[in-house]
Amino acid sequence: MHSSLPNPERVDFAAKQREFTDYIRDPDNNPPPTDAPLERVAVYRELLFNNINGFLSSNFPVLFSLLEAEQWNALAQDFFVKHRCESPYFSEIPEEFIAYLQNERNQEGDFPFLVELAHYEWVEMALAISKDTLAINADYANLAARTVALSPLAWPLAYQYPVHKIAPEFIPDSAPDQPTFLVVHRNAADDVVFIEVTPMTYQLLAMIQAQEQVVAGDCLQQMAQASGHPNPELIVAGGLQILDEMVAKNIIAVVA
Template identity: 60%
Template sequence: MPSNLHEAGMKVDFKAKQLEFASYIRDPENNPPPADVQPQRMAMYRELFFNNIDSFLSANFPVLRTILDDRQWFELGQDFFSKHASQSPHFSEIPEEFLDYLQNERDSSADFPFMLELAHYEWVEMALSIAKETVPANQKSVDTLLNQHIRLSPLAWPLAYQYPVQKISPAFLPETAPEQATFLIVYRDQDDEVNFIEITPITYRLLQIIQEQEEVVTTDCLKQVTEELNHPNPEMIRAGGLQILKELAEKTIISVA
């Protein structure tokens, strides 16, 4: 019995020491260093951990990195490092954890108003590049798309942003969102290359309908978008929509069942 109590005590002590160690590494300004570890060694550990996080963020959010100066970038990384409790131990999921932090924990009036959208836009490329799904090949000719069942590729993501995130750079930093939202389709093709295409609101709505229904007949999809638009020339909308669907099928953004 005493042996078991001793072992339990050792486990509690270890957890407490681990928490003390991690707390200081995360936020040395607000947590004391472990008393039994040399300050130089703690500084080395902290620099190692923080630099690993910083390198992953810089690699996955290159545009965000370029529009922030060194001080702003360091403070952003430090805030993430100290505040966010990551739910995944995998380095590849750090960018997604960073998005969660920006959306739910970040609170700074000095941030660009488009920062979350830009970060999401940059994260999408990485997420699609490592996704395990495969791009289904079209089994039927896209020329006979009418009346066929179609579905959205699992590696094609329709996106809508308030800001034109694909244009943001050090030379273009919009302070307010334009009246017209930005619609994009990001997809990985059969050569495993990730592509970004700016699309019209109608194309975005077509993709939404396909995505919502998982699989839909082209005529039903075109009928729904035509009715929603209430256009005076519905045939023109149907013909234009069919052409859009053919182009999307050629790019394997949608597949023909």
């Protein structure tokens, strides 16, 4: 005869994990796990939060410098509680933080430029670790007839606030009348460089980016026509000069 032993109670591990992680994220609004010593859970929570907090402060140094310690910790804690990261990689936490600011953050008293400043700071890291390669332009004679494309390591950006100037000594409380246009690119030395550009330069780069590849002269004609300028040839000439400068910096690649 075979004796039968009672089956041990089956544990729902998924439920246990949710119980544990919910408390780790937000101990003020979730019950503690019933089968783990609270002091050990507290140590684990502190280590995890400090990792996230440290990664945020190192990747958003300007924003970090603008906030009091209590304000920064509250912001990091709110991100820790509310946002469900889609990526398991620490290097993608800054992008997850941007998504949180855009979609989940709704706190009265935040800087009006909070999202733009954070995005500006994220761009530097994103380009620094990008796996794209820089195409070096060796020959760009007769540029108007050449096919060009925006380098994948160059991003034209438009912001309501002058994010590149914001610092503890300069904290704007309202957006200026004119937006700020920037080009951020990684150069041949692998340095990430920010350049403030004119609206015309931004428009030209954005047009090239939208078309992926375009004959330079055709793009300049499109821009001149869209401008409604009484002397479109001036727009073409000015645009060609801009193109020449951007090609020299490898911000625009000559592909054919």
